[in-house]
Amino acid sequence: MASADKLINTDVPEKDVFALHFLQSLSNLRTQSPLNSPNKSIDRVRKIKKAAYVSMARAAGGTSRLWSRALLRRAAKDDNKSVRFSRRKRKVTWKISSKRKRSNQRAPVVEEAAERLRNLVPGGGGMETSKLMEETAHYIKCLSMQVKVMQCLVDGLSQK
Amino acid sequence: MDLSEKDEFSAEKRNPDNYDSVNNPSGDWRVSGSNPIDSYPSENLISAGPASCSPSQMMDSFGQTLWYDPTSVQAMGYGGFSVQNNGGNASSSSFRGNIDRSLEMGWNLPNLLPPKGNGLFLPNASSFLPPSMAQFPADSGFIERAARFSLFSGGNFSDMVNQPLGNPESIGLFLQRGGTMQGQCQSNELNVCEPHNDVSTVVKDPTVRSSEQAKPNVPGSGNVSEDTQSSGGNGRKGRETSSNTKKRKRNGQNSEAAQSHRSQQSEEEPDNNGDKKLNSEQSPNSPGNKTNSGKQQGKQSSDPPKDGYIHVRARRGQATNSHSLAERVRREKISERMKFLQDLVPGCNKVTGKAVMLDEIINYVQSLQRQVEFLSMKLATVNPQMDFNLEGLLAKDALQLRAGSSSTTTPFPPNMAMAYPPLPHGFMQQTLSSIGRTISSPFSSMNGGFKRQVCISDLAVCKVNNPRLTL
Numbered sequence: 117m118a119s120a121d122k123l124i125n126t127d128v129p130e131k132d133v134f135a136l137h138f139l140q141s142l143s144n145l146r147t148q149s150p151l152n153s154p155n156k157s158i159d160r161v162r163k164i165k166k167a168a169y170v171s172m173a174r175a176a177g178g179t180s181r182l183w184s185r186a187l188l189r190r191a192a193k194d195d196n197k198s199v200r201f202s203r204r205k206r207k208v209t210w211k212i213s214s215k216r217k218r219s220n221q222r223a224p225v226v227e228e229a230a231e232r233l234r235n236l237v238p239g240g241g242g243m244e245t246s247k248l249m250e251e252t253a254h255y256i257k258c259l260s261m262q263v264k265v266m267q268c269l270v271d272g273l274s275q276k
Numbered sequence: 277m278d279l280s281e282k283d284e285f286s287a288e289k290r291n292p293d294n295y296d297s298v299n300n301p302s303g304d305w306r307v308s309g310s311n312p313i314d315s316y317p318s319e320n321l322i323s324a325g326p327a328s329c330s331p332s333q334m335m336d337s338f339g340q341t342l343w344y345d346p347t348s349v350q351a352m353g354y355g356g357f358s359v360q361n362n363g364g365n366a367s368s369s370s371f372r373g374n375i376d377r378s379l380e381m382g383w384n385l386p387n388l389l390p391p392k393g394n395g396l397f398l399p400n401a402s403s404f405l406p407p408s409m410a411q412f413p414a415d416s417g418f419i420e421r422a423a424r425f426s427l428f429s430g431g432n433f434s435d436m437v438n439q440p441l442g443n444p445e446s447i448g449l450f451l452q453r454g455g456t457m458q459g460q461c462q463s464n465e466l467n468v469c470e471p472h473n474d475v476s477t478v479v480k481d482p483t484v485r486s487s488e489q490a491k492p493n494v495p496g497s498g499n500v501s502e503d504t505q506s507s508g509g510n511g512r513k514g515r516e517t518s519s520n521t522k523k524r525k526r527n528g529q530n531s532e533a534a535q536s537h538r539s540q541q542s543e544e545e546p547d548n549n550g551d552k553k554l555n556s557e558q559s560p561n562s563p564g565n566k567t568n569s570g571k572q573q574g575k576q577s578s579d580p581p582k583d584g585y586i587h588v589r590a591r592r593g594q595a596t597n598s599h600s601l602a603e604r605v606r607r608e609k610i611s612e613r614m615k616f617l618q619d620l621v622p623g624c625n626k627v628t629g630k631a632v633m634l635d636e637i638i639n640y641v642q643s644l645q646r647q648v649e650f651l652s653m654k655l656a657t658v659n660p661q662m663d664f665n666l667e668g669l670l671a672k673d674a675l676q677l678r679a680g681s682s683s684t685t686t687p688f689p690p691n692m693a694m695a696y697p698p699l700p701h702g703f704m705q706q707t708l709s710s711i712g713r714t715i716s717s718p719f720s721s722m723n724g725g726f727k728r729q730v731c732i733s734d735l736a737v738c739k740v741n742n743p744r745l746t747l
Contacts, residue, residue: 165648223610237626260644
């Protein structure tokens with residue numbers, strides 16, 4: 117599912133990558149919590165969900181994408197772990213959305229939608245609108261891939 | 277590369293009879309391109325050239341910004357050539373129209389046809405080309421002259437045409453500059469035309485304006501033919517000179533030079549409105565990247581973005597405030613990305629309008645996230661012990677993945693081998709070892725187990741062998 121767009125690179129790895137990452141994280145779950153033995157289903161669900169997101173972020177690009185980075189950081193913060201980010205030469209652009217005071221000049225329709233998107237997409241708070249939309253595109257691709265993987269897994273497990 | 281360019285243009289010049297009108301579809305160009313072969317059998321260079329050389333090749337060789345519309349360039353070439361045959365004055369009006377087109381393109385080649393006819397030019401050029409290419413450094417005055425020259429209307433062209441042939445070095449200069457100038461009388465023509473600056477630019481302006489209006493509106497942030505906002509003719513020249521010299525401090529590569537050439541042409545009123553360019557104050561000395569980002573679909577890959585800024589021109593009839601320019605660039609970026617998103621989100625093709633589409637996108641993202649949550653709940657219920665047996669799961673999943681990807685011809689292991697990002701060492705090693713262990717144990721319980729065994733073992737093997745897969 118690779119995009120052929122020259123300007124915006126939204127290449128996403130194949131389904132197998134996602135599958136493997138997800139299974140890894142799931143097996144990790146098992147090794148993680150034999151002590152606590154959480155019987156509450158909510159905890160399990162939450163754990164699985166988190167494992168799903170983390171594995172998706174890892175599979176999709178590790179730390180090369182803004183949203184995946186934010187996701188991993190958020191997950192690591194919950195676990196009180198620290199995430200290692202590779203140093204990359206990035207041009208610092210002073211285009212943080214919070215600093216924009218001249219909101220009247222931006223298209224208000226777009227901006228309010230962008231606000232909602234920022235709440236949805238991880239790491240969206242610090243992005244400019246155009247960058248946000250790039251990240252959204254990649255995020256959508258990865259999400260759909262992850263959904264497919266999970267669907268396969270559920271089907272496989274339920275068939276047994 | 278330059279030889280091929282020369283071939284194409286020589287092919288153009290050899291078809292004066294076929295093209296009297298300015299507007300030529302590109303298909304005709306190619307069709308007529310085979311004609312020269314009959315008339316000039318000695319010329320091997322274009323034997324297959326015109327038929328095979330596509331406008332895209334021409335584009336690549338000259339830098340993409342120059343090629344706004346290849347068909348009109350070809351038309352220009354033919355029109356110019358017809359001027360040549362008629363002695364220049366008779367069809368100078370049509371030539372002027374052609375010149376204006378060329379102004380927009382930044383393309384001078386067809387204008388500089390040698391007065392002595394077809395046959396003379398090509399063999400000379402072919403001999404001149406190879407030695408001259410390497411020799412001549414960037415001439416500081418050259419671009420300026422070439423820029424001015426391209427502006428000149430047909431009235432001046434007749435003068436230029438009649439000038440005696442200059443030294444062959446001018447060809448090399450032209451070739452190095454734009455890669456296209458093959459006329460031999462260019463230096464003389466330029467010198468002749470310099471005193472005609474005022475007249476020609478004044479004459480040019482209304483025609484440029486009209487041709488600009490004829491040009492389709494590019495959905496881009498920059499437009500070459502933004503010259504119509506000029507206030508005065510003469511004052512520009514001085515500024516153009518200074519801006520030209522500044523711009524030419526860059527490397528003298530062909531693409532760069534061609535690009536700067538064209539940008540100089542376009543900047544007839546370069547700094548009248550000082551804030552017309554984005555970041556102009558930041559790059560008076562640094563050779564800014566002159567890509568007009570919206571000019572075509574993609575940016576120039578050949579230009580190294582030295583300072584990373586994108587220079588924009590105000591479009592015709594629009595405010596030239598730097599804020600509004602930046603705003604326009606931003607809006608165009610956003611709309612471009614929205615189009616991209618539109619392809620991603622299913623069912624968004626019929627929807628028009630930014631607001632509705634954005635709502636659709638948001639809904640889609642929300643639905644995907646909800647799906648993830650729902651599936652994780654399902655997983656939790658299906659497997660209440662949370663004992664996710666990796667080997668078993670992998671085996672099963674491999675079955676599904678293989679079934680799912682059976683449509684694609686790529687096999688299972690190479691997919692995973694190629695696309696893996698590096699992961700922390702920790703647990704995958706144990707997974708690999710566990711997979712290795714399970715491989716040895718028979719998969720007798722599975723149907724068609726052998727195939728699956730193979731694929732899983734391949735997966736494990738490829739992961740072990742590939743140093744990058746530090747899973």
